[in-house]
Amino acid sequence: MKKILIVEDDENIQNLLEMYLRKAGFEVIKACNGAEALNKFESEKPHLIVLDLMLPLVDGIEVAKEIRKNSNVPIIMLTAKVEEYDRIKGLETGADDYVTKPFSPKELVLRIQNLIKRTYPDEKIIKFKDLEIHPGEMRVYQSGKEIPLTVKEFKILFALAQKPGTVFSRENIMDAIYTEYDDVVFDRTIDVYIKNIRKKLGDNPKSPKYIESVYGAGYRLKK
Amino acid sequence: MKKILIVEDDENIQNLLEMYLRKAGFEVIKACNGAEALNKFESEKPHLIVLDLMLPLVDGIEVAKEIRKNSNVPIIMLTAKVEEYDRIKGLETGADDYVTKPFSPKELVLRIQNLIKRTYPDEKIIKFKDLEIHPGEMRVYQSGKEIPLTVKEFKILFALAQKPGTVFSRENIMDAIYTEYDDVVFDRTIDVYIKNIRKKLGDNPKSPKYIESVYGAGYRLKK
DNA sequence: CAAAATTATGAATAAATTTTGAATGTAGAG
DNA sequence: CTCTACATTCAAAATTTATTCATAATTTTG
Structure with a gap:
C-alpha cells in the first residue's frame, strides 16, 4: 500500500484530496507548510508527494529542490493558475508532473496512479x-x-x-x-x-x- | 510525423509556410477558406492548425469555434495587425497561441514545435x-x-x-x-x-x- | 486393528459471468 | 425536424465457474 504526502495549506483541498486518495487505496499523510513537509518526508518516507506551489513561508519549488537533494520520490506540483504554470514550465523545479487548479480530483488520482505505477514497477512475479x-x-x-x-x-x-x-x-x-x-x-x-x-x-x-x-x-x- | 493544417488565403504565405514546415519535418495540408478548413480538419485529422484570422467568407474565429466543438487540437492564430490582436486578445477564441503578421517564419515554426511538444508529450505508436x-x-x-x-x-x-x-x-x-x-x-x-x-x-x-x-x-x- | 475423523474425488446442481441482438437515449449534422 | 452515429441499457442465451453432495480413500487415535 502506497503512502502519499499532501502538502497544501488550504484545508478544504487537503481533506478533499485525502478522501479521494483513501478511497483509491492510498495511505495519506498531510502537511500544511514547507517545514512540516520536509519533516514528514523524512519521518514517513512517502512514496509520492503532492505539493502545492504556493505555500506560506517557503515556496513549493524550494521544498521540491530540498527534497530532490536526497531523493527521487515522485512529486506532483499543484499550481493555482495557468499563468503560474507558464511561469514555471521551463524551470527545473524537480516536479514530475503538474496539475493546474481548479483540478478534477479524479484526474489527480489518475495521475498519481500513473506515476506510482511508473515509479514502482509492478507486482512481483x-x-x-x-x-x-x-x-x-x-x-x-x-x-x-x-x-x-x-x-x-x-x-x-x-x-x-x-x-x-x-x-x-x-x-x-x-x-x-x-x-x-x-x-x-x-x-x-x-x-x-x-x-x-x-x-x-x-x-x-x-x-x-x-x-x-x-x-x-x-x-x-x-x- | 505530425500533420499541420495551414488555413490561409494568401498563396504566398501559404507556400512560404509550407516550405518552412516541411523543412522542419512536418507534413503540410492547406486550405484557403473556412469551409475547406473544416473539411480537411475532418478528413485529415491534423495535429495542429495554423489559422489566419482574416479569411474570405467565414471569419477565422468562427472556424476555431467550430473546430473546438469536437476537438482540442492546438490552434495558432495568425493576425494581420497589432490592432487586430488587441481586438481579439481578450476573447475566448479557442486559439492556443497568436502570431502577428508580419511574422518571422522561424518564430512560427518554433512556436509550432513548442505547442506540439506540449500537446503530444510522448506519443508513441x-x-x-x-x-x-x-x-x-x-x-x-x-x-x-x-x-x-x-x-x-x-x-x-x-x-x-x-x-x-x-x-x-x-x-x-x-x-x-x-x-x-x-x-x-x-x-x-x-x-x-x-x-x-x-x-x-x-x-x-x-x-x-x-x-x-x-x-x-x-x-x-x-x- | 478398528473406529473416528479428515481428506479426495467424480458427478450433479446452482450460481455467476459473458455474449449478443435489439431497444432506447442523445447529440450533432444536414 | 429528421437522420445518423454513437452511447447506453436491457434481457435472453450461451458459457463457465462455484458449490454441494455422496462416497471412497486416507490418516489419526486409542
Whole structure:
C-alpha cells in the first residue's frame, strides 16, 4: 500500500484530496507548510508527494529542490493558475508532473496512479519450483507453459505462494478468496478447489510436489 | 510525423509556410477558406492548425469555434495587425497561441514545435500483432488498413494495449474511458464495447486473437 | 486393528459471468 | 425536424465457474 504526502495549506483541498486518495487505496499523510513537509518526508518516507506551489513561508519549488537533494520520490506540483504554470514550465523545479487548479480530483488520482505505477514497477512475479505466478496477468506458468486457472484457483495458489511451507487453514484461504464478508461458504469447498488446482498442475496428494494437505489444519506449499 | 493544417488565403504565405514546415519535418495540408478548413480538419485529422484570422467568407474565429466543438487540437492564430490582436486578445477564441503578421517564419515554426511538444508529450505508436495504434490520430490500423473505431472503443483498446497480457477489470477500463467522477456507467456497458471492438477487428471470443475474456476478472490482450 | 475423523474425488446442481441482438437515449449534422 | 452515429441499457442465451453432495480413500487415535 502506497503512502502519499499532501502538502497544501488550504484545508478544504487537503481533506478533499485525502478522501479521494483513501478511497483509491492510498495511505495519506498531510502537511500544511514547507517545514512540516520536509519533516514528514523524512519521518514517513512517502512514496509520492503532492505539493502545492504556493505555500506560506517557503515556496513549493524550494521544498521540491530540498527534497530532490536526497531523493527521487515522485512529486506532483499543484499550481493555482495557468499563468503560474507558464511561469514555471521551463524551470527545473524537480516536479514530475503538474496539475493546474481548479483540478478534477479524479484526474489527480489518475495521475498519481500513473506515476506510482511508473515509479514502482509492478507486482512481483513469484517463482516457486517450476511455477511462475504473475499477479498482473492472473496467470500461472509451469515450466514456461501456461496453466489456465480460474480466478479463485489462482487466488488460492497465489495466497499459498506468499509463504511456502506455512500452513493455511481453510478459513485463511477463504479470507484470501472472498472480499465480502457475507459470502459464507462451506468448508469443504476449498478441498474441491485444491483438487482442481492439483489436477491442473499434475499434482498428486499422496506424494505432492506442490500442495501438501496437513491433516486437521489445512494446506501448504511443500518447500 | 505530425500533420499541420495551414488555413490561409494568401498563396504566398501559404507556400512560404509550407516550405518552412516541411523543412522542419512536418507534413503540410492547406486550405484557403473556412469551409475547406473544416473539411480537411475532418478528413485529415491534423495535429495542429495554423489559422489566419482574416479569411474570405467565414471569419477565422468562427472556424476555431467550430473546430473546438469536437476537438482540442492546438490552434495558432495568425493576425494581420497589432490592432487586430488587441481586438481579439481578450476573447475566448479557442486559439492556443497568436502570431502577428508580419511574422518571422522561424518564430512560427518554433512556436509550432513548442505547442506540439506540449500537446503530444510522448506519443508513441503502439504495435500489437498486426495492429498499429496511433494515439495522436486516434486511429487503429490492422495490417495497414484503418479500422474505424469510435472514441470510446479506441480508448479501451488503447488502454488494454498499454500492457498486453495484463488483466484489466471493468473498473480499470472505465477509469481509462471516463475522466469525470460523476460519470458512472453500468458495468456491462464495457462488455458491449468489447463486443463491438471484436466485431470490427474480426475477433472471436471463443478463440480470440486479440481480446481475451477473463472470467470473473475482466479483459486482457492476448500476448 | 478398528473406529473416528479428515481428506479426495467424480458427478450433479446452482450460481455467476459473458455474449449478443435489439431497444432506447442523445447529440450533432444536414 | 429528421437522420445518423454513437452511447447506453436491457434481457435472453450461451458459457463457465462455484458449490454441494455422496462416497471412497486416507490418516489419526486409542
